[in-house]
Amino acid sequence: MPPLAHALGWDETVYVSQYDPRVPAAFFSAPRSRGISFLTAPFIAATPSVLVLRIGLTLLSSAALYAAFRVWRPVVGARTTALAALLFAGLWITQISGPQAMPNLWVAFGAVAATGWFLRAVTGREPRAANWWLAGCVAVTALFRAPDAVWLALPLIATSLFRNRRTLPYLVGGLAAGLAQWVAEAYIRFGSVQDRLHVSSATEGDMGLHLNFDNAWSSLNGPLLCRPCTATLDSPGLTLWWLALPLLAAAALAYALRERRFLPTALPVAVAAALSVPYLLMIDYSAPRFLLPAYALLALPVAGLVTRLNPRRGLVLAGLLIAAQLVSQATVLTRVTASTALTNERYGAAADGLRTLGLRPPCLVSGPRALPIAYDAGCASAQVDGNNLSTTVAGLLDRAAKVPTALLTAKGQRPPHYARDWTPYPLHHTPGWTAWLAPAAPQGP
Numbered sequence: 001m002p003p004l005a006h007a008l009g010w011d012e013t014v015y016v017s018q019y020d021p022r023v024p025a026a027f028f029s030a031p032r033s034r035g036i037s038f039l040t041a042p043f044i045a046a047t048p049s050v051l052v053l054r055i056g057l058t059l060l061s062s063a064a065l066y067a068a069f070r071v072w073r074p075v076v077g078a079r080t081t082a083l084a085a086l087l088f089a090g091l092w093i094t095q096i097s098g099p100q101a102m103p104n105l106w107v108a109f110g111a112v113a114a115t116g117w118f119l120r121a122v123t124g125r126e127p128r129a130a131n132w133w134l135a136g137c138v139a140v141t142a143l144f145r146a147p148d149a150v151w152l153a154l155p156l157i158a159t160s161l162f163r164n165r166r167t168l169p170y171l172v173g174g175l176a177a178g179l180a181q182w183v184a185e186a187y188i189r190f191g192s193v194q195d196r197l198h199v200s201s202a203t204e205g206d207m208g209l210h211l212n213f214d215n216a217w218s219s220l221n222g223p224l225l226c227r228p229c230t231a232t233l234d235s236p237g238l239t240l241w242w243l244a245l246p247l248l249a250a251a252a253l254a255y256a257l258r259e260r261r262f263l264p265t266a267l268p269v270a271v272a273a274a275l276s277v278p279y280l281l282m283i284d285y286s287a288p289r290f291l292l293p294a295y296a297l298l299a300l301p302v303a304g305l306v307t308r309l310n311p312r313r314g315l316v317l318a319g320l321l322i323a324a325q326l327v328s329q330a331t332v333l334t335r336v337t338a339s340t341a342l343t344n345e346r347y348g349a350a351a352d353g354l355r356t357l358g359l360r361p362p363c364l365v366s367g368p369r370a371l372p373i374a375y376d377a378g379c380a381s382a383q384v385d386g387n388n389l390s391t392t393v394a395g396l397l398d399r400a401a402k403v404p405t406a407l408l409t410a411k412g413q414r415p416p417h418y419a420r421d422w423t424p425y426p427l428h429h430t431p432g433w434t435a436w437l438a439p440a441a442p443q444g445p
Contacts, residue, residue, distance in 0.1 A: 005054075006050075006054075006337075006341050007050060007344040008376075010371060012100060012101040013371055015037045015101050017375050018034070020045075021045060022048060023378050024374075026375060027382070029200075030203055036106070039057075039060070039106070040053060043057075053101065057100065064109040066085070068110075069088075071117055072112070075116060075119050076304055080304045081300075084300045087299040088108075093288040093292060094108075094295070096336060096337060097289055103145050107149075109296070110141030110152070111141060112300075115271050117130045117131075117134040117137060118159070121134055122263075123263075131170040136174060138171060142177075146178070149178055150179075151274045151275050151277060159267060203387050209281065210283055212280050213280060215284070215285060217239075217242070218232060219288055220233060220239045224289070224336065226285055227287075235331075235332070245298055252302060253265055256304070265300075268301055276294045279291060347373050354406055357425050357435060359437075360378075361378040362403045363404040363405065365379045365406050365407075366408070367383075367408030370383060382395070393418050396418075400438040404438070406435045407435070408434070415436045423439075
């Protein structure tokens with residue numbers, strides 16, 4: 001089952017904390033966009049209950065799944081639309097992402113809807129209304145992941161130039177409206193768009209040409225984040241669909257070309273390929289959620305291919321394969337959900353341990369795992385190195401002299417030089433973790 005009762009994970013705490021009135025906002029790094037923070041703000045302002053937040057996100061994502069694929073019904077028909085939604089919803093990463101406060105699933109919904117409205121605009125189906133809906137979908141996608149929205153727009157802009165230029169102003173206008181907040185924040189926090197992109201690249205590990213297919217393959221069945229990606233693929237037989245996906249998409253393109261219905265099949269494939277570029281060719285780590293937009297779009301041509309098979313033997317075979325796929329995805333979902341729950345419980349136990357040691361708001365937590373633990377403890381977080389660099393050593397020590405401060409280390413790790421005289425306390429409910437309390441912090445038992 002999806003993690004309705006699970007505590008918030010690492011990235012979730014960053015997004016949710018931005019508008020949580022009860023805790024300090026966690027450091028918001030350059031690559032992130034504010035869409036998820038906006039989406040979760042009403043829930044977290046009303047109640048601190050994570051269960052309420054997850055139920056709300058589950059209901060919203062279910063409605064968005066229906067709405068996004070419903071756009072395609074006039075384009076490819078009811079059967080293809082329903083099957084595509086089923087194929088996408090059946091993936092374990094889709095199911096685990098529904099209740100989570102993470103942006104990639106919402107980018108997938110925006111990409112599916114935007115591509116569908118674009119086709120309805122350029123093929124003459126309700127062009128005026130479709131153009132406005134297209135602009136809105138692109139804008140919303142940009143709120144959730146600004147760089148992904150640019151990759152989404154590129155093949156749509158190229159198609160518009162050759163097929164129907166009247167769509168172009170709506171497409172560009174929607175993209176500009178969605179990027180406005182991200183651009184404004186770039187100037188306020190980083191100095192310029194170029195500076196924000198430079199910091200984003202450094203945070204992502206210096207984006208450039210990285211053939212990342214091996215990492216994407218290794219993380220197909222988890223973990224939720226593979227960075228650095230040292231994982232080995234568990235149960236390779238459960239991921240054969242990933243290898244079959246490009247072959248099925250190519251077969252769908254060939255079939256559509258023969259039937260002279262090429263654009264409704266080719267465009268989602270092109271958009272899926274564009275959205276995959278940064279995650280398969282430009283970074284050196286992976287997470288299963290990164291390719292959710294591509295999976296959602298490729299589900300449409302694959303479903304179209306299946307619904308055009310021989311009505312008897314073809315559909316029976318397809319039904320059996322889909323059933324096997326759903327069962328295999330449920331198996332992966334169960335395993336990954338259990339692993340995720342264990343990790344999040346350790347964060348919560350560490351936060352409880354800090355409270356036992358006397359750490360109370362206002363307080364500060366630093367160290368490699370500081371962000372989610374600080375959120376659970378009601379503290380601020382700060383890092384002096386790594387991808388979430390948010391302060392200097394001098395800045396950290398200045399704050400430690402004013403508020404109770406803890407530095408967390410894992411088993412076998414010594415504290416950095418500036419914390420050598422801090423007092424160590426083992427966190428007994430998280431074996432191997434140690435909290436080093438600054439001299440100004442209340443001393444534990």
